[in-house]
Amino acid sequence: MMTAVETNTSTSTLPNPLSAGPCCRFCAEPLRHTFVDLGTSPLCQKHVTPAQFDHGEPFYPLHVYVCEKCYLVQLPAYVSREAIFDGEYAYFSSYSETMLAHARAYVEQMTARFGLGGRSRVVELASNDGYLLQYFLEKKIPCLGIEPTANTAAAAQEKGVPTIVRFFGRQTAREVLDSNGPADLILGNNVLAHVPDINDFVGGMKILLSPAGVVTMEFPQLLHLIDKNYWDTVYHEHYSYLSFTTVEKIFAAHGMELFDVDEIDIHGGSIRVYAHHTDDGTHTVSERVHAMKARERAAGQGDLKSYAAYGKQVEEHKRQILSWLIEQKRAGKKVVAYGAPGKGNTLLNYCGIRSDFVEFTVDRSPHKQGNFLPGTRIPIRSPDEIMDAKPDFVLILVWNLKTEVMQQMAAVREWGGKFVVFMPQLQEC
Numbered sequence: 001m002m003t004a005v006e007t008n009t010s011t012s013t014l015p016n017p018l019s020a021g022p023c024c025r026f027c028a029e030p031l032r033h034t035f036v037d038l039g040t041s042p043l044c045q046k047h048v049t050p051a052q053f054d055h056g057e058p059f060y061p062l063h064v065y066v067c068e069k070c071y072l073v074q075l076p077a078y079v080s081r082e083a084i085f086d087g088e089y090a091y092f093s094s095y096s097e098t099m100l101a102h103a104r105a106y107v108e109q110m111t112a113r114f115g116l117g118g119r120s121r122v123v124e125l126a127s128n129d130g131y132l133l134q135y136f137l138e139k140k141i142p143c144l145g146i147e148p149t150a151n152t153a154a155a156a157q158e159k160g161v162p163t164i165v166r167f168f169g170r171q172t173a174r175e176v177l178d179s180n181g182p183a184d185l186i187l188g189n190n191v192l193a194h195v196p197d198i199n200d201f202v203g204g205m206k207i208l209l210s211p212a213g214v215v216t217m218e219f220p221q222l223l224h225l226i227d228k229n230y231w232d233t234v235y236h237e238h239y240s241y242l243s244f245t246t247v248e249k250i251f252a253a254h255g256m257e258l259f260d261v262d263e264i265d266i267h268g269g270s271i272r273v274y275a276h277h278t279d280d281g282t283h284t285v286s287e288r289v290h291a292m293k294a295r296e297r298a299a300g301q302g303d304l305k306s307y308a309a310y311g312k313q314v315e316e317h318k319r320q321i322l323s324w325l326i327e328q329k330r331a332g333k334k335v336v337a338y339g340a341p342g343k344g345n346t347l348l349n350y351c352g353i354r355s356d357f358v359e360f361t362v363d364r365s366p367h368k369q370g371n372f373l374p375g376t377r378i379p380i381r382s383p384d385e386i387m388d389a390k391p392d393f394v395l396i397l398v399w400n401l402k403t404e405v406m407q408q409m410a411a412v413r414e415w416g417g418k419f420v421v422f423m424p425q426l427q428e429c
């Protein structure tokens, strides 16, 4: 049994990042410049159950800064990684066909390009449920997953993918180096943005990488967040919003060089960077690297003023969304939503959209039905209920799956209903 004192300690473990003012997680410069301030929001993956409905929820700031010295765009660690990536973490990569196809193609490409075989060692950071490493196993290439969330790691082990349940950093790197030897390929897809201590994480890769080894990291590129207005992808598990140029600086500080880059269309505009030890002459820096840096420079990413404009753009977008909703409600229209993604919660909480504007949302996952969205408490129901409610508008919160949703819910048009997306721009369709 826990004593009252122990309970107190366990619920107040969050350090206050503002106690001495937030500092850059890479270069330690004090953070003074706002990129965008989305107010406060609860953790976007923690749905409210009926039993929790009469209780409060903690809200944390979504105040994103840009560092004036290294231009790393970042959310201070208002919420610890342990509080987000826990044993109940809800995202299993294998549920997505797109992710599986992407993983299989990646394994084919890397095996061919870097001549990987039975004597190579592959390590994946944040290996989730083994959705990617299973394809290395098929090729009999030894691999190891490092994954902090116990439930997804257990699913990987069931597939036969060796996995250790741990956060990655220098300490874990030394342990894996001792037990498994150096890695010829270290990969991390959609994880670099999710680490609060980016120096410890990149420093760990430096330790674990074999002398001629290669690191590949995939992450959503800041350029697209800005150009395509994806501000709803700001949430607490995304600690950093990365550009190629900033990631190059971070790797260089840890003795590694980015020698190539690919653009990939997953998650609405990501890049994959390739790194090696700076003193490894095996790979020459590709023309694509120079072109990518030139493109980021041309977009103003070396100029503080261009970052400051983003917040104003987001505020105006919020006014457009609210004007549209107010107009519909005054005209007596019924609006419901489709999907319960993390990004939808940033959008709804920042704009203050509750069931006064959007009566309910729907999700195909039975685990989510019957619960409520965090903060806004919009009920989550089964997609069938849209057919009964016959709304005038279905707001697609999973806007990246817009085409799929409109096909699946085509019956909405039978009663004259329409679809609407708010991101990246408000559009009735």
Ligand SMILES: [Zn+2]
Residues within 6 Å of the ligand: 024, 025, 026, 027, 028, 029, 067, 068, 069, 070, 071, 072
């Ligand atoms: Zn900095």
